[in-house]
Amino acid sequence: MKALSVGPLKLSLPSWRLPAQIGWRDHVIGAALGLAYSLWLVATARTIGFMRDEGVYFRAAVNYVNWWRSVFEHGSEALKQSAIDGPWGDNHEHPALMKTLFGISWWLFHETWHVFSDASTAFRFPAMLTAGMAVWVTYLFGARAYGRFAGLVAGVSLALMPHVFFHAHLACFDVPIMAMWVLCIYVHWRAQERGGLAWAIACGIVFGLTLETKHNAWVLPLVFVPHAFFVHRHAFWRELKAGRLTIPSSLVSMAILGPIVFIALWPYLWNDTVARIEWWFEFHLNHEYYNIEFLGKNYWGPPSPKSYVPVMIAATVSTITVILFVVGGVGRIIENAKRALHWIRGNGDRTKAAVGAAPDAPTAGAAPEAPTAAAAGAPPDVPTGHAALDPETDLLMFLGFASAIGVFFLPKTPIFGGTKHWLTAYPFLAIFAGYGFELVRRAMHRAFADTPLGQNPARRAYLDAGLVASVVLAPLAITAHSNPYGISAYVPLVGGTQGGADLGLNRQFWGYTSQNAAEEYLNANASRGAAVFIHDTTWDAWAHMQEEGRVRHDLRAVFAPHESQYALVEHELHMNEVDYAIWVAYGTDAPVYIVEHDGVPIVSVYKRP
């Protein structure tokens, strides 16, 4: 603490010099990163049109929040099944948490307080906040696990993934489940480290909220159970030998509190609970297949090609981030292999202690407030502030990543949806990338150790800043450039957007780019009251875009090319038939305008001759 004297007052201000331990200052850093990200998302919200699904979620959100208001206004009447099933039956294939938050945000920030002039921004705002939260938690997780620089690069790298940035704008569930996924795993990790009832209860509540966000949460027990038993393996075996089965309290909490929170927040499940949960499972286990293009081929059924996930990650995540991920991942594998070798040989010292220590006692790295190597006067190139470079943490990080993408290698999993379904893996990809950065930074410090640059702490800070810039600027530029066509854009490694088109990678889905066609052509050129074939855009989404002045009010949406005077084709391989229908209906195959990204057609606009 520093004392500041102002006249008779003497204020004690907290020191902003970062101590070795990860603590509240890191929460401030993480929160600031997250807040900046959320504000960036809000600032660019209007650039992205409305997805097919968003129209449905907007409507459901209004229904849900109106029901909650009716609970306060009408009391028990609103709790009758007849009053619940109407509003909550809308879009009951997905849990209610995010839609409820979308609705509350709309009601408060648009309807009541007029913070957002666009209703859509108010609907989308909670998802944008969860994106910020994901950046915050990723920073914190990375910093505690592998050091502050690792956390910083992890948080920023996650934020600067073009597909994350795109989906983070939407009133959908893909980024919220990514945020809840990493939060849930983080809380579980802390619960294993810290123990105690409070952390166990937190695990149960957060797991319930994650279940209530999206069904990806079904996979999380595959992360928690092996990890918790690995952490507590000695106690588990000891108790088992004594004839008792012990289960970590966090798991018990998740098994009990998780479902309670899940059901409590989803009124649709308050009646016919078992049947409706069964239906929910059935719906997602037997979901209809969608079309998606991959390497020039259209897929519309399982299995996904085995190369789909790795190729799409390489094509959509900045290459520098992927390289750091590989460096970090390989670094952790090598370190754990060495540890395992030491342990097998029985001659490990600190390593052996860490691996073989009594699991219920905090390991050297487990207690975050314990003095770290740096605090103890270790060389400056040792990561500071990290809580754990232990195999348990590595296992958890690996499981958090692998379980999120693993399901896409199963024979029954279809390819639909592109990258958005494994966004949950990205915080862990980013954390490994952060650790990779830390290894590179240490190598840089060693290389400069006997130069003037390396010997002066201030100059070393410049080196660090330069290194951070070198791994952040490209992702920043790529992400900024991809907007608003985030799912059409590909990274320079594959040739950018044109390279992605050359390779035959998916151009887009969900019909959101009709807004761009309106902004670039229709609003200025279409005749008054013209009928527009809006292709993949839903009527709900079109109507919202008109309400917010994104699309001219007088343009009438129609769903058959021959009924229209203008027709849109949102380019996707399997949508080519719409192009051909317009050729036949209009008698011309020449569009009058094309919305492009880097020269690649996104939307063709036809005008009836």
Next chain:
Amino acid sequence: MSGDEQKRSEISSAEPSRSRAAPDTPRLWNARLYKWAFAAVPIVGVLELGALGVQTLQVVPSGDWQAAKAFVAAQSKPEDLVAFAPRWADPVGRQEFGNSLATLEREARADETRFPRAFEVAIRGKHVAALSDWRRASVQQFGGVTVTVWENPAPAHILDDLVSDAIPTRLRVSRVDGNVEADCPFGHAGFQTGGLGSGTPVPDFRFVCPGGFVAVSVLEDASYAPRRCIDARPFGGRNVLRLRFSDVRFGHTLHGHHSLYVEAEHSMRTPVNIAFSVDGAVIGRAVHRDMESWKPFEFDTSDRAGTTGELTVDIQSDTAERRMYCFEADTR
């Protein structure tokens, strides 16, 4: 000190003496390489940033397309093919070249065999794969657009194209139920088009049958390519859809293709049979099964070469469900 650090320290302390003795020894270079290997990461970061800048500047301006269009408009003949590459640039090519050069017949062609020359309009060094066996006659560069003129080594001489002949003056359509044959008059019946999954678009002018129709349309085949063809969906059962083309000039072959609409290709139902006959004599039969996509067929008509007659086409499938069938054929 870890083993690695100790090793590096040893290398470091050994460096001066070794550098005096033999400054370029591989070991020393390896040590230096190891020491500075980290620099690969910031270099990749900078390269990625630079690559983004370069790629975003590689968009071909409209002026280049228009210069290429002027060349193609001046040089091409109606019987030539005009095609764009890569495939994703096709909409840009159609927009820039317009309907007069990027005609429906060229865009939704059955194949390339009939074209004596092709004007390939390409960006990014791409090519139309189907022209790879043709002879390259000339290459012209218009900024970012390359126009390559290809010559077909063996162009087919088309005598009659049934798709172009599917007009009331040349075609009579009927539905045959056993011994009963009902005419399908040509007329205005309203468009039938829609969004994804609607199937082959149905033009407003068509031959209208009881429970069916015949019309020239554009099919989306299993590769999602456009195919201009005669939409002739079977009625199902033993009923036959019959098309009679009058005054067809015969050559040495009857050449054609047939297909189902892409989504129907996946429905795995009964095959569609097509039979061509002249004066009651069958000259060829073809069967289309699901997943066979845009399937070619060719029949020898040498014995009728130089003659003119009525060509009858019978189409049948045991079921009508999802049989969104389309064919094209010509005599050559």
